Amino acid sequence: MLRLVFLGTSGAMPTAARNLSGLSVRHGREHYLVDCGEGTQRQLIRYGAGFDVTAICFTHLHADHYVGAIGFVRTLSMLGRERPLDVYAPVPSLEFLERLLKGGTDPLSFEIRVREVEPGERVRRDGATLVPWATRHRIAPVGWVLAEDPRPGRFHPERAREAGVPEGELWGELQRGRPVTLGDGRVVVPEGIVDPPRRGRLLAVSGDTRPCPATVEAVRGVDLLVHEATFGDAEEARAVETTHSTAREAGRVAREAGVRRLVLTHLSSRYDTDAATLREQAAGEFPGEVVVAHDGMVVELGYPE
Ligand SMILES: [Zn+2]
Ligand SMILES: [Zn+2]
Numbered sequence: 001m002l003r004l005v006f007l008g009t010s011g012a013m014p015t016a017a018r019n020l021s022g023l024s025v026r027h028g029r030e031h032y033l034v035d036c037g038e039g040t041q042r043q044l045i046r047y048g049a050g051f052d053v054t055a056i057c058f059t060h061l062h063a064d065h066y067v068g069a070i071g072f073v074r075t076l077s078m079l080g081r082e083r084p085l086d087v088y089a090p091v092p093s094l095e096f097l098e099r100l101l102k103g104g105t106d107p108l109s110f111e112i113r114v115r116e117v118e119p120g121e122r123v124r125r126d127g128a129t130l131v132p133w134a135t136r137h138r139i140a141p142v143g144w145v146l147a148e149d150p151r152p153g154r155f156h157p158e159r160a161r162e163a164g165v166p167e168g169e170l171w172g173e174l175q176r177g178r179p180v181t182l183g184d185g186r187v188v189v190p191e192g193i194v195d196p197p198r199r200g201r202l203l204a205v206s207g208d209t210r211p212c213p214a215t216v217e218a219v220r221g222v223d224l225l226v227h228e229a230t231f232g233d234a235e236e237a238r239a240v241e242t243t244h245s246t247a248r249e250a251g252r253v254a255r256e257a258g259v260r261r262l263v264l265t266h267l268s269s270r271y272d273t274d275a276a277t278l279r280e281q282a283a284g285e286f287p288g289e290v291v292v293a294h295d296g297m298v299v300e301l302g303y304p305e
Helices: 040-046 063-078 094-102 157-162 169-175 213-218 233-241 247-257 275-283
Strands: 002-008 022-027 030-036 055-057 085-090 112-117 123-125 128-134 142-148 202-205 224-228 261-265 289-292 298-300
Touching: 002 040, 022 040, 022 142, 022 202, 030 040, 030 063, 040 063, 055 128, 063 085, 063 094, 085 094, 085 128, 094 112, 128 213, 142 213, 157 169, 213 247, 224 247, 233 247, 247 261, 247 275, 247 289, 261 275, 275 289
Parallel strands: 030 055, 055 085, 085 112, 202 224, 224 261, 261 289
Antiparallel strands: 002 022, 002 298, 022 030, 123 128, 128 142, 142 202
């Protein structure tokens, strides 16, 4: 399963319809939160995304992206959480997050493990690697790529039978890419019986950023790109001034990077009820599927084939 629930899709200020930034990404045994703006814990409840978060990945430490984490960890503690919580954020953030999340009141019921990350670093998780890349914003920001581990190639039972491999445990070994030894001492290799491994799914989340070549490079060919689109064409100058992107610019990044699908988020309050305009402007650049996220939107990411 690779399932996204958009918990907050507003930029800088919340509106009646849109909460501040927060994205739930559920993948196998992992449940990531990408950013955790104010009110995120209530959004997790509201949309049934669950409190079993295994890691929070911050894109940067602007208040609209982190304030919600303070209350969320307190709630988890009140619920008696025991499992450690991993927190990743771009350098420099260690001291700040340590104080923010652990400081002050009663001790927490669980451990918070804060780790600063540098662009290009690889964070190993269960079934995937998280890779932050350097984006362009007012304070040290990163985007996050979730690269799922490759999947074993397709298994051809008829070829296994032809090669004289009896059904059972040995089939599993071949599927895992290992040679097997038969009863008569013959060794059968997986090549020809099992197709080469298939790449896993790729998801990228930009966080707040100007459009930049590093993003195009980092998100090349991903299955789904979640890119900020704070403004529309009319506010292009404002996008430059505040180091955000327009929907059209997000569309351009998606096209240049050859991504499969694009989701726009982090909308300025003036587009709160006019998502269609942003969609059209992005679609003017990007020929693939474009969607403007709304709070509670669920996206299931299937396998590429
Ligand atoms: Zn923001
Ligand atoms: Zn920001």
